Amino acid sequence: MAFPEPKPLAPELPQKLLKTLDCSQGAVRAVRFNVDGNYCLTCGSDKTLKLWNPLRGTLLRTYSGHGYEVLDAAGSFDNSSLCSGGGDKAVVLWDVASGQVVRKFRGHAGKVNTVQFNEEATVILSGSIDSSIRCWDCRSRRPEPVQTLDEARDGVSSVKVSDHEVLSGSVDGRVRRYDLRMGQLFSDYVGSPITCTCFSRDGQCTLISSLDSTLRLLDKDTGELLGEYTGHKNQQYKLDCSLSAQDTHVVSCSEDGKVFFWDLVEGSLALVLPVGLGVVQSLAFHPHEPCLLTAMGGSVQCWREEAYEAEGPTG
């Protein structure tokens, strides 16, 4: 009956400030890793979208063409294109290399809170404050969305996409999961306005953060509550949450300038990472390494685990 020693988790968590990127693009509305975690995107309130190497802190490209602040962005699986949405109600598809606008999808009646590519980057799903999710086809030249998911009663704050599911959180306090394969819509009532949702990496659970300063881990199939994580503060802003690379921890922004780490299973607070004075408005967890990006104000911080040694020259 010898179980293997549980690995010490603490050193695994990113808590060492590696780099601070001064984005100089107004407020950084969102920071996102690309698909392999080598680059990151920052969405600025000055209508630009910037591509960085977060570890080196180098700015690779600036994408301008939005008519208003950029609120969310995502990269495609092949790193060839980006999509972003913003306050100008438009969803923009970018070419990464040239920095040009490939397409602009207009149709939302309000600002676009969140955008996601599907797995093959053939569809962009955008959730907007107009309480609809629109599925834009990147392949055809159709100006209209393929489908509009307008079941939400209030603004859609978060959309996540798996290979056959669309997970959306809405301000009306419901998490809706559209299962394309089954042709069903699962609507889970949480009550408080949802700020962020995400799938666990194994695709079995959904993590939901809401404005009652609570994160909930729900079983995807049954909707049962698996865990609850409190301690942070999220009562008025749209803040991000995430799961760590190995689904070991739950990470969430907080309005008091910290980032909270909970143990996923035990629900205990594992780490409180002080970032700054303001609100940590966005974060992104590296897809497979203990690396965290946080956005506060106009800058982005890159955090690594304590043992991390920067390879190569940093600049």
Place this chain on the structure above:
Amino acid sequence: MGRAWSLWKKVWGQLVGRVCRKQAGGQDSGERPKKPVPLQDQTVRDEKGRYKRFHGAFSGGFSAGYFNTVGSKEGWTPSTYVSSRQNRADRSVLSPEDFMDEEDLSEFGIAPKAIVTTDDFASKTKDKIQEKARQLAAATAPIPGATLLDDFIAPAKLSVGFELLRKMGWKEGQGIGPRTKRRPRRQKPDPGVKIYGCALPPGGSEESEDEDDDYLPDNVTFAPKDVTPVDFTPKDNVHGLEYKGLDPHQALFGTSAEHFNLFSGEPQGASSLLGDAGLNKGRKLGISGQAFGVGALEEEDDDIYATETLSKYDTVLKDEEPGDGLYGWTAPKQYRSQKESEKDLRYIGKILDGFSLASKPLSSKKIYPPPELPRDYRPVHYFRPVVAATSENSRLLQVLSESAGKAVHDPTTHSRHQLNASKRGELLGEMPVQGSATSVLEFLSQKDRERIKEMKLATDLKAAQLQARSLAQSAANSRARPSSPDLGHSPWHVALGGATAPTRASNFRPFAKDPEKQKRYEKFLLHMKKGQKDALERCLDPSMTEWERGREREEFARAAQLYTASHSTLSSRFTHAKEEDDSEQVEVPRDQENDVTDKQSAVKMKMFGKLTRDVFEWHPDKLLCKRFNVPDPYPGSTLVGLPRVKRDKYSVFNFLTLPETTPPPTAPASSEKGPQLRETRKPSRWDAAQHEKKEDSISEFLSLARSRAGAPKPEPSPSVNTEEGRTPPESLPNKTGHSGAAPQTEGEGSRPSMDLFKAIFASSSESSSEEEEQDNSEDEQAGPEEAGFGGTQDSDTREAVSVAHAPAPAPPEPAPVPPFPIQKMQLDEREEFGPRLPPVFCPNVRRKPETPQKEKCKKNKEKHKSKKEHKRKKDKKKKHKKHKHKSKQKTKKSEKSSSSESTDSHDSESDGAGTPDLSPEELLRRLKCLPLPQQ
């Protein structure tokens, strides 16, 4: 005799030839053909243009059977006689029509099928006057002869007046009036007036008159001439005066007035008639009207072919009645007075039986002169819609009267002269006297008046609120103690008694599907109105179970309340639809996420899972499946999205079970903090939904009622919420949340285009600061987000900091009141959309050159000074500056500072740093908006 015969033959031949030619193909050239039509060309065609062969009278005439055969379409085969036990031979009764050809059934056949006016209904004679009028119209019509269509609309019978006149001796063609001794001039149609159609053959008497014009026996009286109606059609073309368009008849045949008169007895005349008009007029073919008009300086050519008669000339000087008879009631005065004077009744040939001559003349109508207008009269009228008081628009009436009443009640405007007796009485506190019909309301029916009163009551939001609360309480009570329902009624009565109108139950039938229930409901309302306390118990069905009763009780109360509240508040804003929508159904999603209350309690108990989950059938688009590489789950269906069903539009349950009435939000886990936080923090879109719901009275009532009735648990300070939601935003100057909502939404609509252009045409990152400033000023008027972030990209984003942090949650020290109302505006505007974006705070950004800012700051200060800014303000400013420096130092020192200090510093910094990069215009604007200095 022989000569006469030959002549007749000649005439007959010409006649036949002409008729044949006309039939032959209608080749109606104006000219007579040079050669007679050869026999082979004299063909007859039917109406379809097919040739007809003449078969001889005994072989069928023109039509012989089927395509000139004796057969039929089936050939020469008789219908075979078949009869069996099952199929009896049907005895067909043949009518004469079965043996007729189609020609026989046509208009001129022996059995015409077309509808023809029979003689009984045809007008007996052509109305001359009408004819003349028509001629006039035809002459003035743009297309001459276009009035031919009017022939089709002939009166079926002569009118009574005609009949009476005729009985009194009047004949058609005569005028009405006293008969005259002699007629100075022969009544002959004016040569200018062309007569179309059938003119009466000239009578023998007229002929004789024509000849011996001079001789007139004294005992012969003549009827007056018929009066040609005056043509009053205004001249609306650009033709010359008296211009008449081309008349096709005249153009082709010269005179169309002539008719073939075979029996005139004058062979010579006949020949001329039969021949073309050209013969008569020297072969002057074609145009004979004044097709091109006569110029102003031209004289009309003499009609050299006109016949001269003596009757055209006056033989007597002066004493004659107006010559052309065109003077009717518009005649010049002299004629009119003349006519008036000779008022003898000689013209009446005979008086009808039972009638006698009037001894007294008809009293002429007295004509009153129009009232004289006062000098300062301005002929402008402001319309106030006049609405007839019916049951449907009584609401509109009420609104109108309210609006009118408001104007009167405005204390600044109304003087004592505008008070009427009843209003004075009201002011004095008298009881109004019944039956004094002084206001519009008095003319309304009792019902309507009641309704109006009720609506006035109900529109008062506070009253409604109270009602809702009492209702909710009562509902809670009744649920808690269903066995003793009497206790629960009195509040209902309080709530409903004043506000429910039983009359409206006739309009609004919430339970129309269940007539029994509807009946009970109406009864309930009636009782309620009468003021009976046990109204509910009385009208409920005694055979129902306790549970059913309880449920129905709630439903009734809810329906009554709902209807009252919604109807009164909504009806003032909406009018009734003129037409019903084509269907009484609306499409609703088949499955709806409902039972929020249950879910809520489940969430509270952390019983996630089945209780909180709704599963719907959802159809993804085919293309979406394709793009996701997923097989279509519903391959056969064309549906997309949630399946929808039609529901009754007017079912009360569409309203009662509002699927997503967000109840008052659940308190956060740390519920102690909740209320205070809610007080201090800015309301954002996150609770804007709740906010909206609050304003919507229906859902407000419902949610309130539900929360009271459904959840007996103590809600964490719902009253605070409702209070906050209910207070009008304008009345809260220091609550930062509300006032900016409306302008913001307006700004949002117009904003993006500008920015879009800028984003496209201006290099966004390297735009000059001036531009930015302008941008900023524009944006500040337009909306918040830009005020916060759009314009501050160059300037440390500090304003954004200010904007975001002013309402910092739960500051330990009371945050200083933001000095600028404009900033409040910004704050307000920021909460426009749902998930609020986090504030920007980047104290360690040091890339900005500081000097320009400071300069601006100075400028700013100077301006303030020059405007004699309030001292306190200045002090504050200094303080802010201090704070700013402090905060900078702090940030340099450590990033972990206490939250209280940070918030404070943010606040101060916001004030200090927000101003520097403002454009002068913006500053001016702000100064204008500042509260007045209290010096």
